[in-house]
Amino acid sequence: MxxxxxxxxxxxxxxxxxxxxxxxxxxxxxxxxxxxxxxxxxxxxxxxxxxxxxxxxxxxxxxxxxxxxxxxxxxxxxxxxxxxxxxxxxxxxxxxxxxxxxxxxxxxxxxxxxxxERAWISVHVTPEGPLKLLPHGGLSLEIGVHIKNIGKTPALNVYTDVDEIHLGLVNPPERAGAFAKSKRVVNTTASRLLLPDQQYVRLWIPGAEGATNEFPLFPVLVGCVTYQILPDGTLHQTAFAMMITRKDESELLSYEPGIEIPQEQLEFLHVAGAFAD
Structure with a gap:
């Protein structure tokens, strides 16, 4: 033709x-x-x-x-x-x-x-407690996932998922994309309605295993928020990928069992892999 x-x-x-x-x-x-x-x-x-x-x-x-x-x-x-x-x-x-x-x-x-006119979800992640360096190579950190509907219509069945903290060499875009894809389903049991300009905080405690004191730590945190929009109920996601570091760049994050790093000294840096569709 x-x-x-x-x-x-x-x-x-x-x-x-x-x-x-x-x-x-x-x-x-x-x-x-x-x-x-x-x-x-x-x-x-x-x-x-x-x-x-x-x-x-x-x-x-x-x-x-x-x-x-x-x-x-x-x-x-x-x-x-x-x-x-x-x-x-x-x-x-x-x-x-x-x-x-x-x-x-x-x-x-x-x-x-x-x-x-649709709903759009923005995500902001903050530390809500100290980073705990546990025995046997474990890490634990309480975070707050701040979720807000910045669109013009309600977001339906909004729910949050956070992956474990990844240590060592990791590809944030690949990891964030794979994690978000695995969570791209409708959740009607642990979700909520979010009206325009409405926001809430979802607390989460992700952990990690396998930390050693041989190398500095570069922990990467990935997660996503999945929701549906009007009028047809199509699924959308906002994914995030962040590296956990110290605010003082002169001090590297290293593994010292039993040590707690106060949240005031922690900083989340955005890295490649975040998206909103």
Whole structure:
């Protein structure tokens, strides 16, 4: 279909040229004597005295001229019919393309309207207690997930999930994306309705295992908030990925069993992997 739309103009132009050439050829044909008329230079011969062979040749020549004219006229008629058909096909194709563009424009306008009027969830994460460095390589930290509907319509079945704290080398975007995907389901038992401009705090205590004192700690925290929007109830998510560090950058976060780092000294830095759809 795309090839037809692209090359239809060239095809129509070629047929028009053929049609015009046929018309010009037909118009420029020399006038031939009709049956029963004398050609230029012929002399009238009384009936019965003309050589039969000459008479037969003259009649055949006149018949050929008439047939030739009729053939040209038929060809012009056929080309005209083809051009008419192609014009109708072109009109149908362009009408269909215009209808498709209209539908796409309407869909884009509808999407823009929904995006401007739908619920949008923003997330802010803060430490709500000290970071505890437990024996046997464990970490524990209470956090607050601050959730707010910054959209214009209610968010339905809003619920929060936080993954365990990841230590060592981890790819935050990959980890956050995989975790959010695993939680992309409707939760009607542990969720709530969130009206526009309404907010609440969800407390969470994620932990970690496998910390050692051989290397500095670079704990990464990932989580997501899943919810539905009006009017069709489609699922959406706001995911976050953060690195837990000390506010004083000169002090690296290292594992010392039994030590607690006060929340005033902790800082959550946003890293790649966060998204809102």
């Amino acid at each position: 795309a090839w037809i739309r692209k090359n239809l103009g060239k095809t129509l132009a070629a047929f028009v040229l053929v049609w015009l050439a046929g018309c010009a050829t037909w118009v420029s044909l020399p006038t031939k004597p009709q049956l029963g008329q004398l050609a230029e230079g012929e002399q009238s011969v009384p009936i019965g005295f003309e050589d039969p062979a000459v008479q037969a040749n003259r009649i055949a020549s006149q018949a050929n001229a008439i047939a030739y004219r009729q053939g040209i006229a038929a060809s012009i008629g056929a080309v005209t019919g083809i051009l008419t058909l192609l014009s109708a096909v072109a009109a149908a194709i362009y009408a269909r393309a215009a209808a498709g563009e209209s539908r796409r424009s309407a869909d884009i306008a509808q999407q823009a309207l929904v995006a401007g």
